[in-house]
Amino acid sequence: MDETLSMTAPARRARTRTRTAHPRSGSRAVRAALVIGTVIVLGMWWLTVPAGFAATPANALTSIGELSGMVGGYLVCAQVLLIARVPWFENAVGLDRLVSWHRSLGASVLFLIVAHVLFLVFGGELADKNPPWTEFVSILQSYPDMLTALVGTIAFLVVGLSSARLIRAKLSYEVWYWLHVTTYVSIFLTFLHQLSGGAHFVSDPWNRVIWIALYLGTAAAVLTWRVILPGLDAWRGRMRVVTVIPEGEGVNSVWLTGPRVEQLGVKAGNFLLFRFVSWGHLGTAHPYSVSAVPANGYLRITVGALGDHSSRLPNLRPGSLVFVEGPFGRFTADRASRARTLLIAGGAGIGPIRALAEELVYRGARPVVLYRARSTQHLALMGELQNMPGVTVIPLVGRRSQLGYDPLDVEPLRHLIPDLHDWEAFICGPEGMGERVEASLRALRMPKRFIHREELSMS
Template sequence: MTATRPSGLTTAQWLLALLGLNAMWVTDLFVMDGGLARDNLLTVLGRATGLYGALLLVFQLVLIARVPWLERGLGMDQLTRWHRWTGFWVLWLVLAHVVFITLGYAASDGSPLVDELGTLVFDTQDVLKATVATILLIGVAVTSARAARRRMRYETWHFVHLYAYLAVILGFLHQVTTGADFVGSPIATAYWWTLYGAALGAILLARLLLPLWRNGRHRLKVQTVVKESPNVVSVYITGRRLHELPARAGQFFLWRFLTRDRWWEAHPYSLSAMPDGRGLRITVKALGDGSSWLRTLRPGTRVFAEGPYGSFTSNPAHRKVLLIGGGVGITPVRALLEELRGDVVAVYRANQWEDTVLANELRYLAERTGARLHMVVGPPDNWLLSAAHLVSLVPDVRERNVFVCGPPGMTEAVMTTLRELAVPADQCHAERFAFAA
């Protein structure tokens, strides 16, 4: 998602600057080691690709650590997108490291390539661990490709993805025992230990300790489940000291409902009402086994929530706002409509009237806040929400901050329309209503 631009450097610029600074340090430590003069060209390339691959791997860990500062500044969509593409670069650099090191050592020893590979894997300390780590990274990368993701349950993909942590540990053990850039310099050793320690510490803090502390503090549980339509339910959640929970309209949590057979599943659902300090609400469409069973939840069921996440939030500087929601992606838009004041226009896109979940609530909120509400209902059509259609609904669209949430296809089409209308990029905020990919 696109976050609201803060003054000065953006979060993305700070993060990229930090990555560039570390790349300079890695290069400096590599050159100071003297390997450029000592090793042949292939071995130098092998060491360099290994080091930059390790640096990007640490960067990946930071991206998925869900550090509040990064998450608020970039949003889960942006972090996930960066994490995905960085992962493929990590894989190519690791493979290049294996190829160049093997070729370089074979050239130095004058041995056949296959024999040199066997010697490295089975006779060199901890290289077998690195081999296993490489195989695990390949498996994670293959299952992360879009074609593979479409054929896998989210829970299966997530379980396979956890092996990436084992790959990180095995790769690090290989580096600290055999890597010349680890064992050859106390400064380099301290740097790499600090780098890995900081990344893993961020994951431990943000993804384990902070959620455990918040859930222990707030003790969330299901209050009631309300059937909104034949295939949509709203789950009302209560707890203690909810006024201290830093949740905002437009954000989402990763929810675990602690039933005997589903406690291990975590699903991202947006808040469908503005947090009021007394309770939270999510509204979910039964799209499969992962969500249809929610209608059977019993009051009192304990809930474990990670979050809040997302930068799909309003800003006091937003005086003129356009909200566009599609399908069940209307839920964060509905929450924003409840929070926003000023000149607000809301557009609800649905294929048929039966799909207009929470329509009565939207009408009530629009009347209460003075917002204008447009219901755009009809089958998928290039004309609906096209540039001409959107301008007819909202003539001053270029002057507005635009929030878009819906199925990926609809969201991308609307964002394309906004670009056609020359709406400034920093006024466009989008969130995909789909699992991170």
Template sequence: MTTVQSPAAPVAAIRPKVVARTGLYAVLAANVAVVTYFFVQAGFASNALIVLGRLAGLYGALLMAFQLVLVARLPWFDRRIGMDRLTLWHRWIGFSLLWTLLAHAVFITFGYADSSGLDPVNQLVDLAETVEGVLRAVVALVLIIVIGTVSARFARRRLAYETWHFIHLYTYIAVVLAFSHQVAVGTTFVASPVATGYWWTLWTVALGSVFVGRLVLPLWRNWRHQLRVSAVVPENDNVVSVYVTGRDLDRLPARAGQFFLWRFLTRGRWWQANPWSLSAAPDGRSLRLTAKAVGDGSAGLRHLKVGTRVFAEGPYGAFTTMHRTRPDAVLIAGGVGITPMRALLEELHGHAVLIYRVTTDQDAVLYDELRELAHAKGAELYLVTGPAEPDRLSKAELARLVPDIAERDVYLCGPPGMTRGVLRSLRELGVAKAQIHHERFSLAG
């Protein structure tokens, strides 16, 4: 194959992902310190259980605010960390929040019961009836327990995304109820004007982030760009590409490797949001998504009519060339995971090797485009076919196809089983973690 090398892209000295992650950790640690300081400044109750309960409640409030920032889909963090990892952090912090708030309720109830001589159940009832805001806090805790239960892995797998998402929206009710409880009876909230200002600022930033990232920014971008379907092109019997055009698309900050949450505004589809990657690098004139028919949402794409209005949230994802660490790259795709790789290959500089894993030649979506693009870019393209067995992309096979793989960035996208197998092979080949880029294109972990 004749190769024409593109100039290598400059590699950042400090990884954007490290900067963003360190920034989030630093902000959380600083706020923990501030909350602890205000707690100590407010003074201690005579009962140790009440002291522990109040401290757990304050940390729970802080975690709840941090949770909102993680799911606000703020572009700066999303481009550097990725929605999948932010969602994973949100999940684990959510379980920490649940246990923290349970500890708050248990310690407070038993602490006051110890002082009053009532049993814990009657003490909780007495607090709910006599202390302003406690009943609202109990309702908030019940909502968070329900949400935590349906978010557990065993339950999440049994729920449709729309059902899970609807239940999860009650989190915002729980947040409002918990905040009103804090305002009503929070000792440290009213300990000083500085403490009061701090908590109001914290909650304003957290709720404001959600309002801007989840509502204002998507509405603004869709009003500005006026997206519509311009063409629907079947790629084979169960894969279809949809072309979308609009106004001023050169000002839409989308990059190859990212995805949108697509809503096609027809009678039966407007409420469905599906995460589909761009299958071509954005050129400022149109966007293209390519999807396999695996459910009602994707199967109905081929029936879309030209001119259909589109509401797209995004772009989202850190699966981009922003995170390059080496001049050359390897792209490993499985099945319809080729779609973001097709776009990345178009944008990548430096020498690239694309390994495309499918069951049969007929499953190789966009293969003609890939061959033409690889030839134009001077890239190497390998089509690996056969049954879905782990050894098809084993350590030995990857080393044979790309002998210098440990010196390259590796972009990986495919079915979970293939992804796990390839990640294991990459570790055995000595590919540094910082050089491996993979992302789940999904709405929830």
């Protein structure tokens, strides 16, 4: 069986679900819904704000603090809803853009949370003539559920900081994942404070009803589309590990099988969330791209040992149970619109690039693959690529310190393919490599809309 599985999967079109296109009108509709929600929150604040809300600097600062807290509370729900897998949002916008919006809103939420605390403290400081620290302690002691709100706020800040690029690069996926899970706890803790201590909710029952409906609706959406329905799908589509095959230095392929593998609708370039029921894997679901689309009841992923989870994959035993969610992502051949296609892979990024190459050949294209690796031992799946008819593979091997230059800089790329401005590119590899290649392609006058980069992310 292992010998059969190590061979290239048959060049055939995977059975796929029809995906709704993401027109601009859908994106505008979602944006409009977010704006309307913000306007409603502003109206809730305006209709219940005291007549003298700006009579003194202290009152004005306090009112701004209350407003920032309300808008921040609304945007937290909006941020969660964007990645709650709500079908209307995904069909209207697309998952990749929703994830981008989710991240952008994260910075706004953090800003508003900090502003909420600071403006309330400064307003109270002016009114009570207390130093800031004394006023902060006074607020904690004077309002109900403030300690839980403080814990929730600190957790929000920690999660937000963990998403910063420099910090995120130093965290394992497992740590980052569980930090983000605490966001739901943080939302619950701060929600209690808003109802019991928020001036615009304590004094107005309609505002309380609207706010409770907003948070209950958000919780229902998360439970429905992120927990219950995916859980049922994962159980029905559960898979088993067939074998793990070393492909190169630090790169392994995992072959999987299951009764509904070919009904998942996986396309070349898609990724899925895999939860292996095995020691060291059960705690988190990791995103991995397919390196061979479902065929003959089998699916393959090819993974580099880049973290605790991926480094343990060689220890998986045949027969281990696997739950999957997906497919996700738009890094697919459907986006190819030019006659000439360049596929650029680095490290374990060769997995989805290999699947894309096979799909493009099936569609009649003749892609060129630039394969960047530190050494020949790191050229995983090289034999499969070289055996694909119609695929030209150019290995770019060696460390920059050894070569004296970067093979993915402007001049080396210009030398390899002189007319890159007429090509379309798909890039998959480490983030730094992706940014460098994209900059080089833009310098060579390739329009941005023809440069596609894979992103394995749901948050």
